[in-house]
Amino acid sequence: MSDEGTADSYDVVVVGSGAGLVGAYAAASRGLRTLVIEKTEYVGGTTAYSGAGIWLPGNAAEQRAGVEDGPDVARPYLDAIVGDDSPASLREAFLRAGPVLIEELERNPRFGQFVWQGVPDYFAGRPGSLPQGRTIFPPDLDRSELGALEPLVRRPLWTERWGVEVGPRMIGGQALIGRALLAFMETGNGTVRTNTGLTRLLVEDGTVVGVEALSEGELVEFRARRGMLLAAGGYERNSELRERFQPGVTDEWTQGCPGNTGDALVAGMDIGAATDLLDESWFAPGLVVPDTRPVFYTSVWSGIWVNAAGQRYMNERLPYDRAGHEMLKAHRSSGVSHLPTHWVFDRRQLDNRRAFAGLPVAPQVPGWFDVEKFLAAGVLKRADSLEELAELIGVPPGALTESVERFNGYARGGKDEEFGRGEDPWDLMITQMAGSHTDGPNPCLGVIDKPPFYAASIVLSDLGTKGGLKTDDHARVLRPDGSVIAGLYASGNTMAPMSGRIYPGAGGPVGSSMAFSYIAAVDMADAIR
Known part of the structure; x- marks a missing residue:
C-alpha cells in the first residue's frame, strides 16, 4: 500500500455514515484528513430514518428551555436503570461528552441550534428521571442547502417503503444527517465514498492500520494513521447472525436500514475483539401492514393487547423498547405465544383518525391506515362480536371476552388495576398527541364496547440491534482480556x-x-503514534 500523503492514506477512516458522521466531522474539524466509507449508495444509515431525538443530559438546548439537568442529575438515573449491564466508566464518559459535544456543534452554523422538546424519560419514578425529559432535536433543513450533496442522503423511510415524494425540507434524521454531511465536507478535510463496503481490517504488529473494502466490485485498501472508527450500525438485517445471537427474533421485522448486516462487528470479532450484549436490540412493537415491513408504532390510543390465550399481559402504553422487552420475555417464559400479539379495539379507534395520523412515528403517508385494504390483506380482522373476533384470530372466545370486560371495568373506574396504564408521563403524552376518550375518568383508558370490533397484529420489531464490540471510555475496542486493540x-x-x-x-x-x-474522534486527534 501507499505511504503517507497518497490518495489512499488518511488520518482517520470511519466505517458507516449514520450518527458516526458527527465523529467524522469532529475529526476533520481538528485538521485530520478523514475518509467515510459507506456500504450502500446513501449516507445516513438508520439515523436518516429516525426522528433524530438526541438524549444527551445537560446540553445547551435543555438549558435554554429552562430544564435543570446535567451529569450529576442524570447519573443516578442511569446507574439505577442500567446497573451492572455495562461499565459505569462508559456512562461517565457519555455524561461528560454530551454537553461539550452539543456546545461544539452549535458553534458551527451548519448545525444550528438544537431544540428541546418535552418527551418524558422512559423510566418514570427512578432517581434522576425527568418527567419533562431531556430529548433534543436538530432544526429542519431546506433540502436545497445541500446542493450537489443532496442525492447522497438516504431517502426518508416512507419514501423508500411507500414511494412518497420527498419534501423541500428535511426533518428529523434527514436534517441531522444533511447538516453533519455539509459540515464535514466544508472542513476541507472530508471525503465520502459510497458503495464501498468493509471486508476486513488491516492489522500490523497488533495495531489496526487500515481497512480493505469492496468498491464497485474491486478490492481496495485505505490506510488510517490515527485510527479506524467502526460506526456501521448493527446486524439486524443479517438472518444468520440474528438466529445465532437472538433465536426466534426475525430480521424480517426490523426497522434498520438495508446495509446493516453486521460487517463491522464481524470484522472486529475476526481480529479478536471482545463483544457484549449481542442478544439485545432497541426493541419496538411493530404493527403488521400490507406489502411492507411492520410499522414502528409506539403505543396504542385505545384497545388492549392479548396473547394467543386471549389474555392481556402488559401496559400497552409502555415506552416502545420496554414494551418490546415485555413481549419477548412473556413469549419466552410463559409457554404461550405472544408473537404476534393481537391488538383488539373497537369502532372508536377508527373514529379518532388522529390516533393513526397524529403520532410522530406514524407513516407520513396520507390514508396509510386503509381499513378495507388491511382487511383484504388479512392483517386486520373485523367482527360484530368479541366471540366472533376471537374465532377469527384463533384465541379462546371466553378468555378474550373476559379480558375485555375486565379492562372495561378499569376504564369505567379510571384505574388500570393490573398494569397501571395511564399513570406515567409517557402514557399521558401519547393521549395528548392522539386525543382522548370521553367515556371515562382516565383519558388513557377507554371502554371497548362499540362494534364492530377489530384485531390487528403486533410483532416484535426493532430500531436495530444494540450489542457489539466492547470498548473503554475512550471508545477504543478491547480484547477479552481488557487490553486495547490499538488503532480501533x-x-x-x-x-x-x-x-x-x-x-x-x-x-x-x-x-x-x-x-x-x-x-x-477527540482521542484520535490527541493520539501521537
Whole structure:
C-alpha cells in the first residue's frame, strides 16, 4: 500500500455514515484528513430514518428551555436503570461528552441550534428521571442547502417503503444527517465514498492500520494513521447472525436500514475483539401492514393487547423498547405465544383518525391506515362480536371476552388495576398527541364496547440491534482480556452500549452514537503514534 500523503492514506477512516458522521466531522474539524466509507449508495444509515431525538443530559438546548439537568442529575438515573449491564466508566464518559459535544456543534452554523422538546424519560419514578425529559432535536433543513450533496442522503423511510415524494425540507434524521454531511465536507478535510463496503481490517504488529473494502466490485485498501472508527450500525438485517445471537427474533421485522448486516462487528470479532450484549436490540412493537415491513408504532390510543390465550399481559402504553422487552420475555417464559400479539379495539379507534395520523412515528403517508385494504390483506380482522373476533384470530372466545370486560371495568373506574396504564408521563403524552376518550375518568383508558370490533397484529420489531464490540471510555475496542486493540474504535450499534439492556429516553441510540463517535474522534486527534 501507499505511504503517507497518497490518495489512499488518511488520518482517520470511519466505517458507516449514520450518527458516526458527527465523529467524522469532529475529526476533520481538528485538521485530520478523514475518509467515510459507506456500504450502500446513501449516507445516513438508520439515523436518516429516525426522528433524530438526541438524549444527551445537560446540553445547551435543555438549558435554554429552562430544564435543570446535567451529569450529576442524570447519573443516578442511569446507574439505577442500567446497573451492572455495562461499565459505569462508559456512562461517565457519555455524561461528560454530551454537553461539550452539543456546545461544539452549535458553534458551527451548519448545525444550528438544537431544540428541546418535552418527551418524558422512559423510566418514570427512578432517581434522576425527568418527567419533562431531556430529548433534543436538530432544526429542519431546506433540502436545497445541500446542493450537489443532496442525492447522497438516504431517502426518508416512507419514501423508500411507500414511494412518497420527498419534501423541500428535511426533518428529523434527514436534517441531522444533511447538516453533519455539509459540515464535514466544508472542513476541507472530508471525503465520502459510497458503495464501498468493509471486508476486513488491516492489522500490523497488533495495531489496526487500515481497512480493505469492496468498491464497485474491486478490492481496495485505505490506510488510517490515527485510527479506524467502526460506526456501521448493527446486524439486524443479517438472518444468520440474528438466529445465532437472538433465536426466534426475525430480521424480517426490523426497522434498520438495508446495509446493516453486521460487517463491522464481524470484522472486529475476526481480529479478536471482545463483544457484549449481542442478544439485545432497541426493541419496538411493530404493527403488521400490507406489502411492507411492520410499522414502528409506539403505543396504542385505545384497545388492549392479548396473547394467543386471549389474555392481556402488559401496559400497552409502555415506552416502545420496554414494551418490546415485555413481549419477548412473556413469549419466552410463559409457554404461550405472544408473537404476534393481537391488538383488539373497537369502532372508536377508527373514529379518532388522529390516533393513526397524529403520532410522530406514524407513516407520513396520507390514508396509510386503509381499513378495507388491511382487511383484504388479512392483517386486520373485523367482527360484530368479541366471540366472533376471537374465532377469527384463533384465541379462546371466553378468555378474550373476559379480558375485555375486565379492562372495561378499569376504564369505567379510571384505574388500570393490573398494569397501571395511564399513570406515567409517557402514557399521558401519547393521549395528548392522539386525543382522548370521553367515556371515562382516565383519558388513557377507554371502554371497548362499540362494534364492530377489530384485531390487528403486533410483532416484535426493532430500531436495530444494540450489542457489539466492547470498548473503554475512550471508545477504543478491547480484547477479552481488557487490553486495547490499538488503532480501533467503535460507536453506535457496532459498540456494546453504555446503556446496557435499557433505553433511557427518546434519542438514546442517536445520542449515544453521537457521543462515542465524538469521544473517538477527540482521542484520535490527541493520539501521537
